[in-house]
Every structure is written in C-alpha cells, then in structure tokens.
Amino acid sequence: MARIGVFICHCGTNIAGTVNIAEVLEAAKQMPNVAFVDDNKYSCSEPGQASIRDAIVANRLDRVVIGSCSPRMHENTFRRTVASAGLNPYLLEIANLREHCSWVHGDGKETTDKAIELVRKAVNKATHYEALFPKQIGLTKRALVIGGGIAGIQAALDIANSGYEVVLVEREPSIGGRMAQLDKTFPTLDCSACILAPKMVDVGQHPNITLLTYSEVQKVTGYVGNFEVEILQKAKKVDHKTCTGCGTCWQKCPEKVPSEFEVEMGERTAIYIPFAQAVPPKPVIDVDNCRYTKYLRFVEEGKEGKKPPQCRICERLCPTGAIDWEQQDQVITERVGAIVVAIGYQTFDPSAYGEYGGGRYPDVVTGLELERLMCASGPTEGEVVRPSDGAHPKTVVFASCVGSRDDRMGRSYCSKVCCMYMAKHAIMLKEHDPEVQCYIFYIDIRAGGKDFEEFARRAQEEAGAIYLRGRISKIYEDGKKLIVCGEDSLMGRPVEIAADLVVLATGMVPSDGAAELARTLNISYDSNNFLIEAHVKLRPVETQTDGIFLAGACIGPRDIPESVAQGSAAAAKLATLFSQDTLITDPLTAVVDAAWCVGCFLCQEVCPFNAIDSLVTDTRTVAVVNEGLCKGCGLCVADCRGGAIKLRGFSDQQLLAEVSALWR
C-alpha cells in the first residue's frame, strides 16, 4: 500500500487566485493511498522545496504528487527535491494546476473541481509508479566527420585540437570541397585557396586526424557513444605509403579526361590529384578512364576486337614503385562515439532553364565556371575568355536566382550567397579588364551580413555594374552575341542586351546522396533533401539522433564564415559530449516482457530509431529494446497487441489509472 504525499502550490495567486486550495486539500485527503497533504505558497522556492523534503522524510512518504505549474516547467526541479529526501526521483508526479487550470478557467467551482480531478488523476498514476534507475553506458571518445569541405575541416581540426581522435571521410580524392574551387571570397576578396590551403595541410598532418579520402560512409549502426561505421575505401591503385607525390605520373599520363574540379572546363589525366594544393598531395587512378585498367576489363570480359593499349606509363616512371594494380575497394570499420555530418552542397544544374538555352549555348556559364575562369590556377590561368571562341568578353550579363526562389524548379528557398558572389564577380571582372561592363538582373539584393551591403554598393559604384530589377525571360544566340531579353521592372519596360558572356548565378542544392546518407544515419531531411536540425533556432547543429551533429551547407544555404562557425559549434557540442566518461540514459524507455512477446516484430517495423533488436531465447525469438537508441516515444507500446512492451513512466497501467480517476 503506497504512502502518497500531496503538495499543492499556491504559486502566489497564480493558482490560489482561481482555485480554492483548501477544498483541494480536503478532497486530496480522501483520495486512496494519500498519507499526507500540505500546501506551499511557492513550492519551487527553497523553503517550499525544504518543506516537501522534510514532509517526505517525516511521514515516510514513498510517492509524491505536486499540484503546481506544468511539469514541462519544474519536473526536473522537483525530481531533485524528491531525490534529496532519499526517494527515487521518478516516484514524482505533477498535476498541472496552473497552465491547464487556474490560468485558463475563471474563478469558480468548476475550476476547483477540475483541479481536484487533476490531483486525483496524478495520485492514481503515482500509485503505479516504480523506482527507475538511469543506465550508464560507456562511450568511445573518437569522432567521425563526414565531408572534407571547409565546415568538416574546421570541425575535424577543433575536435582534434581538443584532444580527441577524428576520422575524416571525404568522397573525393582530396579535401577542400567547394571552397577550394572558388577564386576569391566576398566581401574581403581574400584568395580562397590561400586561406584554405593551410587548414587543409593542418588536417593532413594532425596526429589526431585519420584522413580517409576517396571514401564513403556505407553503413552506421549503434547509438550515441557507440557507433560502428562501415566506410568504403575506393581503390586508389596507388600505395600512398610509398608514394611521394612527386608528380611524374600525372605529368606523363597520356589519358586526358574532363576535370571535375575545373567543372569540365579543363582537363586532368587518368592518374591525378584534383588540384595543385590537394591534400593528400598524392594521386589516385581513375579506373574508369585509365588505359591499363580499361585493358584489364576488356580482357576480363573477353570482348572481341581491338584491345586497348597496355599503357602502364605511370608504373614505369614511378620512382618508388607506388602503383599498385592489385589494390581493391575495401571496407574499413571504425568505432566512434559521435558523428559530425558536413556533406555540403553542389550548385543547381541550370539545364532545366530552357529559356536560358538549357545548356545549349557555350557562352552561358554558371557562377562556379566563372570562378574557375577567373582563377589564376584555373584552366585559362586566370584569363577570362568565352568558352566558345576564346574571345575576351566585354559585356557580361548575370542572371540571379537560377534554381533559387523559383517554384517552377521546386526550389522556393533563397540560396543566400548568390547576390554577394555576383557582386564579387562584377568587381573581379572589372579588375581583370576595365572595359568590361556588367549587367546584373536581380529580384532583390540580399546583402545581410557584415560588410555585405557596402560590398554590393562597391560593385555598383566602383565596378559600375548596372543592376536591373527583373528576371531574364530569354537568351538566344545572334551571331557571336548572346541576346538577353528581360524586364527592368523598375523602369517598367522590356530590355535587351547583346552580351558576350552570360553568367547564371546558380543556387545551392544538397550534394548527391544527401538523402541516402541521412537514411543511413537515421536523421531527417526536408523536401529539398537538406538535413534537418534538432531545433532550427536553439539546437542548430544537433539532430534528433543523439550523438549526430550537423555543420555547413548540408543544412541549408550557408556562406563560408557561417559554415566555419557551425563546424566549430558542432565540434564544441561533440567535445561537451566527450567530456563525460559515461553517458546517462533516460530510464523512460520502452522495455519488452519476453514472456509475453510473440515475436511478430511489428515493433521493429514501426520503430523510427531502429531501437528494437531480436533476442533468440531457448525456444523462441523475441524482441528486445536497445535502451541506448530508444527515445521513449511509445509507438511500439501502443502497437503491441500482446501488451508485451511497457513504456516506463507512461505504462498502460499508469495511463489507465489516470483515465479511471476521472469523473468520480
């Protein structure tokens, strides 16, 4: 027989103002199992808590019901109070007499009646409470960072510098990401590579960082503190231990293919490093294009006809014999305690815009392509020329919001960086060639950021860029010119500009495979496939899955400083997690009664957190809850026909007790 203590809080007049406390106390005395009742002016105050503490001890109470404000407000406070009296903190139930009663109903009998019912409901539930004990689980103080762009690099460095081991996974042959492709950065016009390269080198040399390039995360199991990650290491066909990165091989390789890094405006060889400052500075062999691997495939598949040449020049020239044709894809398994996802973005593919030529006109380029054209280390060594005929463009027109703020393309969001990079391009083009005249078709100039507005003005005032408010309706070729038709909505008249070069300010979209990775990690993503943070304002770098953090443009359009800040933020969150030696799990989880489980595994099908494992007993296979993964939502509990799963703190019995307490 339980001994329940009921404590009613006046909350000054917040509750006492409309609820007759005396009546509630009287009624509470009559309730089953109630051994003690008392009231407080302010239960949450120190004296209030003290009186509750003393009453528990003095009256040997084994359950506590507090009628006060919402449990969302003070549940933890009062759990501590109860615990300080030597009682298990989970033997507390709160009746919400303020938010759900005194504040929302007038001064009158029915308000007090409701208060009494809420207390009886709580008492009934508390009767069925049992002591609960948090579990302690160990944690592996190693981190996995997915994505070697600036956000991932920052996160990896910060984590490594706080003394924890980091595994950094990048699917390209080098880290650096999009930032490495940029020429200058707004609004300071720093050379992008110059500020990025040192960080890349730090990553490559940091004793705490294991860098896995040319790799992809394949499978993730486990839970916070104890993830097991399968990483696919694609075959590089080059032994990076012996390779010195001397460069002979990629200088001599005869097979030329379009370079991904140069947005296919330049070429690379089949054995290659994507760009000069690559980290690691060691090549991989692109087996789809390498002549020898093509030959090997040809022979293997026993094809008829002329065999491809058995080139192998790289192998012959390599001074350290680092070429390894035997090397195969392999799966690496890593145990980590937390994961940072920083898989970044890619630019929108504008071919969907038929009115801009849908990719038919060589001299209609994207912002990223222009970056490469302007970059001193780019395919034209920084000489800005028309892809079609190599001529120097004098009139350049920009189209903003290509794949942004355009419902037709299913992209209603603003990509945030385009306004600024168009301004940057206008300024840079003027620097490259004073004769250049830029026209920028814009919807709005979004320059919200430190020194951004000034920068946009500079584009107009110093670089003389002409901003036209309106969308481009059509682009067509007229001889060597591109005729750009659009509307100047401020002048209210159509305009036509004969341009030499048109730049499409393509927006940011999530990287290929973002959704797949999200599913692998069991984190959520939105309709655009951007990853979703735990709370858009208050938990911007966390996810709903404990131990998995986010950073950078994979969450949504971000510029470089934001991505860096988020990389650091994620690292800090992760370090906070790692600062504990064990993790305390919330005991309010589901638990399976093996005796009642029939092993239909409906629970496994419905669980959003893959928290149900199967356990083979002597006779049967039954479900068992992984308390590290269980979030205590109770979905499986309600779906279990056999009533074999119980949700601690919200068991069928406890909830039924609440229901049956009503309207007595």
Next chain:
Amino acid sequence: MIQQIKDKAKELLDSGAVSCVIGYERASDGLTARPLFVYETEDVEKLIFDETCTHNLVKYLLNIKDKPTAIVVKPCDARALNVLLGEKQHQREKVNIIGEACPGVVETSWNKKGDDLEARCQVCTQHTPPIYDFLVGEPIEEPSPPSTFSDVADFEGKSAAERASFWAEQFERCIRCYACRNVCPGCYCTECQVEQVNPEWVSIRLTPEENLMWHVMRAFHLAGRCIGCKECERVCPVNIPLSLLNRKLQQEVLALFDFQAGIDEDTPAPLATFKKDEKLGIGEWHE
C-alpha cells in the same frame, strides 16, 4: 482431386519431408468434416476434401512450429497463412502448403449440411490460393468482384443510437468463452490482453460495456490482418454477428489504405507503415 491430396501427403510423409500433414477427415456424423492430423502413412486414406471442409486449419499450425509440417489450405486459409508468415510466426521452409482451388464451402452444423454456399464464399473473389507449394485441382477463373460490403453498408444505414443499442443487445449475450479468439488464426498472443490483470484492460464483469471493450480489442487487433474467414462468427455459441466488426475494418483498410490482408507476405501491414501526404480525414479542424 482427393487422390491428389492423398498421394502428395503420402509422398511427403514417406520421404520424411514432413512429420505431419494437417487436413480434413469425415466427422462421425458421416456428413460434415473435421480436422485430421496425419502422422502415419496408413491414415492418409482418411483424408478428404469437399464443400464441407469449412475449418481454417492454419490455427493448428501454431502448435507445431518447430517440426516441418504439411497443411491443406483453401484460398482464404492460405491468406491467413500469409499473414502469419509476414508476422514471422512460421518459417516458410518448414511449412509445406497443399493449396486447394476452392469453389466455396457450404453451411454445415452437426449432422446438417446446407445447400447454399457460406456467406463468405458468396462474396469471395479468390478461388485459387495466393500461396502454395502444391496446387490441387485447376486454378479457378476469378469471378468479377461483387460489391462485397453490402452488409456493412446496410448496418451503417442505421442511426448512431440504433447502432449503439444493437451492439448493446448483442454484447449483452456474450459469455466471454473466447471461442472467437481461440479459433482465429490471427490470435496467437502468449497471454491475450483481455485476460491480463495488470493492467486490467477489461474487467471480468459481464456487462455489455466490458464485453464491448473485449470485442473492440479483438476487432482492432485484427485490423488489417483479418482475412475474413468468419470462423469467429461460426463458432460463437450465442450467435453474435462478430465478423461484422471485422468486415467494417476490412472495408476501411481497403478504402483508406488500399490493402487486403494475406494477398502476399511482404507488403507491410497497413498499421506498420504510412504515407506522409495522406490526410485520412484527420487533423482537418480549422478556426
């Protein structure tokens, strides 16, 4: 046709492929059928199959999970088997399914054999088992589906008050013998919730409301799983039209989720999955 079954049963037992064949034999009234468990080859001769074989034998399979067993199933029984396979109650490789192409069975009771097809057979649209290892007889051309839920529609014609009092009267009679549960292939919990005392979902008091609680529990636990064999109704000693509840849910599951239980073993059960964009008439209140 019967010979086919006998031969198959014999072959399976002799080869040791199965330790038991579950089928039908003639009941002692010489008229109706009853379940038969064949362990010895000589008993194979007792096997029958005809329009009197109404029972759904799949239920018995639950008791012999571990040993390889062969079972004679009608199309409806096969659907039940599919449900159980989907719910991991059997390992497919341990069950040898002797499927019967079935034109329908007739109303029978002790010493009585009607001429008309059972109601469920009159609306049946599946005359060849959706799953089997060995098919007895030729696959039967499926008739075009009639409107199978007229009974449900008729009942919905009544007013809410009429509906409530109708069930009140029905459940007044219920004696909670649980025959409906025990015969149902979908009911196999180790301890049925209705008999659990902690929590006590249903009190043992035989009031219409407590009884209703039980019957809702039964019907809802079968939502999206009931294959409409109507065994529950057949065995009810006080003739409560139990399957009406199941059929209502069958109809809704079909209408809302376009799902029929037992058609295959892989399609996820309707309550085990969802579509993000479906509305289902839920959450539509606006100020």
Next chain:
Amino acid sequence: MAIDYQPKIVGFMCNWCSYAGADMAGTSRMTYPPNIRVIRVPCSARVDALFIVKCFQQGADGVLVSGCHPGDCHYSEGNYHARRRFALLRELLDFLGIEKERFWVEWVSASEGKRFSRLVSAFTDELSRMGPRNTWGNQVDTTDQGQG
C-alpha cells in the same frame, strides 16, 4: 436536454507539441471551457486505440488526441502512425454508435496556444450541442484502477 449539461472530455496530448501548446494557452491566459482533462503522453503514437474506447466506457462524451503537425513529430514519424491508427478507430467507433464528432484527432504545435484554446472550445460546443452520448446498455460502476 438539460441546459447545464457539461460534456466530459479526455485529451491525450503529446509532450512536445500539443501539451506545450496547452501550456502556451495557459501562459497567455487564453480561457477555454474547463470540461477537458489532459493526459500527458510522450507522443500521439503512444496512445493505444483501446485507451480511447476505455475513456468512452468510463463515461467520457468526447475524446481529443493531439500531437505535433505532420512532419514536425519530435520522434519524426509517430504522428503519421497515429493518424492511420485513429482514422481506423474513428470508423470503428462510429460503427459502434459513437459518432465521429465525438472523437477528434487534431494537430497543435507548441506555439499554437490560441489554436489549442479555440480547438477545445469548439470541441466542447460541438459536444454540448450533441448532448450525452449513446451508451452501450448499463453504465459500468467504475472501480478504482488506483488500487494497484
């Protein structure tokens, strides 16, 4: 029907959105009829269909289940499952003589205090209009589940 008829309402509110929404109604002092008794659950998907029937059996005139808006579920998918479960249950209850109007499943977010108070008011009005529900024969004498 008696003028002073007061419908009895049970509300199952998910802890993360709807219960918080109800709290919000409180903090912003948005009044609504006192007929509802809120039971706090972690997620609308925690609510077993049988709880609803139990409520009616215990004498409730209406039941309101409320969770996060689709897509906002704290557990990412709970309310989607709840939606399916209760869409079916609603039909079954109606079939048993408990009109659909007596069982509402509505989404309320943590910020929608106003929506919550209006929702409860609307529900209460609806139930007052409908009057006492159809019972299944005699009302049970409700023993106290509290004697655990």
Next chain:
Amino acid sequence: MTPRVYAYYPGCTLHSTAKEYDVSARLVCQSLGIELRELKDWTCCGASSAHSTSDLLSIALPARELQAAEEMGLPLAVACAMCFSRLKFAIHELNDQATLGLVSDIIGGELRNTIEVVHLLKVLEEEKEDLPLKRPLTGLKVACYYGCLLVRPRDILDFDDEENPQIMDHLIEALGAQSIDWGFKTECCGASLPLTRKDIVLTLSHRILHQAKQLGADCLAVACPMCHSNLDTTQREIEAKYKDGVGLPILYFTQLVGLAMGFSPKQLLLNKHLTDPLPMLKEKELA
C-alpha cells in the same frame, strides 16, 4: 501504332485563308491510311476573341466540338494551333463538375468530357518512322516554328517543351531535311494584332524571320494559320521598314511532308503563299 480514324475539326481558317493547310493535311493523312472524319455542324472555337469577352462562351464553343466528337466516339484531331489551344483549355475547365454541368445545359445534350484532342503534328510525328518518302528533302534547311498556342501553358496543353520543343524538328528531320537549332521556336509572332497594332506584329515577326535567315534557313515550317499569315503576309512591309532582306517561304509542316511523299506543289497548293516557295524549292531540286 496511332489510331487510323479520327474525328477532324478543321476550324474556320482551314476552310478559308489556310485552305492549303487543310488540303495538304487531308492529302497526307489519306495516303497514310489515316481517316479524318470532319465533325458535323461544327462552329468557331472562340479563337482569340471569346475568352476576352466571356469565360463561359470560350468554354461552351469548343465544348460543342467535343460533344460532336463524343457522339462519333473518336479522338479529335485538330490542325489549327488556336483551335487546339481552345479545345485543350475547354477540357481542362470542364474537369470541374460544376462547369461541366453548366456548360452541358448551355449547349444542350449530354457532355462527358471524355474526348482526347490531338494535334495533327503529333499524329504525323508518330508516323515518322514509316513515311513513304518519294522525294526526301535532302539539303533543305528548315526553321521549325511552333508559336505560342501549341505549347503554352505546358501543364494544360501538355504538348511539348515550351522553351525548346522538338516534335516538329523530329518530323522534319525524318523527311531528310535539316532542322536548325534556334531560340525562336516559341516566340510570339504578333498573334491577333495585325489589324490593331501592325507595328508590334512587324517588330516581332521581323525578329523571328531575321534569326531564321541569319542561321541560314531556307524556309520556316509552321503549324498555326495565324502565325503563318503574320509571318508570310508581312514580309514586304518588314523588308521596307527594316531594310532587311528577310524574305523566307513560310510552309505548313503538312506541305513539307506532302512534298517529301511526292505530291506535286500544285496538289499541296504551294502557290497560295505570298512568299513564293517554288523558286527556292526548284533551286533545291525539290519541285
């Protein structure tokens, strides 16, 4: 395989200013064994005026044609882009039950809105693989011009890409000719403005002709009588106004198909155009 029988709605222009379109269309279809059955008692589709005066009228007029086709129980083939557009819009509007009811009352008799409307361009394009070519149009550079009415708005007309349509190009290529890739396929030609704002028509038509000329086209292929008249009849004025020799024959795609299939210029009424195509065709030894 496309249907071989269509209900056929020529529309007003094909019986008057665009006779050559009608004649060539019928010739080609006939010899391909595609039967065009002209609607009985057809009326104007509403053209460019109805929808600017009364929405209802602009639906009711084409609805009569749809009704007539329903009675014949045949898909409705249309040659005029304007008619095509109006009919498609009508179908779209009539998907709304209320509108359907209203309109059926207005036109009298039953209207089910079940008819599929197809443009002849699509019909012939689907035949392109097996056209009996007697005189392939080798060496002929054609600028395919679709105009607005055929493709916009895409979600209602559902014909081809509104920015860079391909159907006519594919057909023309199939004839052995070369279709040029250009950006003016769906630019406006001035539409119904020649009587009210000739200047606009001249400007717009000039841009189109200029481009085509620039890219070395020998002629334009069109599928719309209105486009045809704008581009064909204005050429002298344009040349005068812009001092720009843009003279280009404007031919209906059906005429080009006919030409390739070996019909004589006379049969195809090639002589009816203001800009005479014959000299150009003779020079290319295509006539």
